[in-house]
Amino acid sequence: LLPARQAKNRKNPFSDPVREVTVRIDTGKVLRILSNDLEAPAKEIADLYKRRWAIELFFRWVKQTLKIKHFLGASENAVRIQIAVALIAFLLLRMAQADQSMVQSPLAFARLVRANLMHRRRTDALLKPPPDEIASHQQLMLKWP
Template sequence: MRIWTGKVIRLVTNDLDAPAEEIADLYKQRWQIELLFKWIKQNLKIKHFIGTSENAVRIQLFVALITYLLLRLAQAAQSAVKQPVAFARLIRLNLMHKRPIDSLSRPNIPPPINPRQMNLELNSG
């Protein structure tokens, strides 16, 4: 099969009835899946499966896919951080803090202390 650059690509298949374009499209779709799993492994730090049963592996894959989709949705909802990796890092750092998504890329400035609030001074001596 010849691609748009003029380069000839040879694909091996056991489906002799399907046209070359269909086989090439299947390879292209599979490559996109491979790239997705590569991103998940690199950015969600999944190096090995926690469980060994089929159910445990499925659960871990589903959790990774859900995490990926939630990160992409949250990233699309804000405009400050463009890279999914950088956005995932910000989420990880701010996971236990109640902050609006659009403020994650700005430093967290604590509210000013009310002067009428009681202060507790600790005397070390």
Template sequence: EERAVSLVGTILSDRVGLLPQRMAKSRRNPMSVPVREVCVRIETGKILRILSNDLDAPAEEIAALYKRRWAIELFFRWVKQTLKIRHFLGNSENAVRIQIAVALIAYLLLQMAKADQTTVASPLAFARLVRANLMHRRRIDRLLQPTGSPPHSPHQMSLQW
């Protein structure tokens, strides 16, 4: 069934139909109910085919929901790649928010520190250098310089190896 679409929007077509009974050689189709296909042209010019089992909502609403869902997917991909969060330590919304906030703060502090120095060009190399010197009290511009020996006190015994 072809449904009417607005000529001014980004919706190209809106159709309702059934999927084939067999999806592959020996695989049966789990969807025996009618599905809806909404074709949308996005900002880049690509055409997306969105399949949905919602037969009642307007096509514009389905496209808007998909767009918001895709923005959430991109955010979590960025979180995994940039903030290096592979899994969440808690299951509650508060635990996830706190873990993302802490990772964002650490990321921003690292970016600000990298912007202040000029000795290390690569962000990954700088992050590794900071991680290696995290417990040392040193200035950022002196992280690459070798550490000097601790000051010698005449009151402390020294061993000659």
């Protein structure tokens, strides 16, 4: 059983019995896992924890790399669509970065693309200043007094 009190005056909300499973991971580090499943084999609990940890690492990668801070929808379909769109954008950005050799940092390249997103420019010319556009003689020009 876990202690009845967690900190000074804070009561422990979980009063059921638990069991400790000790696991040695590939690096040699020993993990202590507490579980309220008293009947499942230790191997099964360790495998469940390993799968859960892989999911945690995936969502950490999604938040850091794909810049998804929160999900726009709550349904499974909404989350899948948002992750798929972010992955597509991430892969397109990486492919565009591989196409050029001027900017080595993925972050710097992403910032350049973001700054030039609405301009029609080649990816190898993002660092060069935009060409001076010659105004068409057919375009109306406003002159302020």
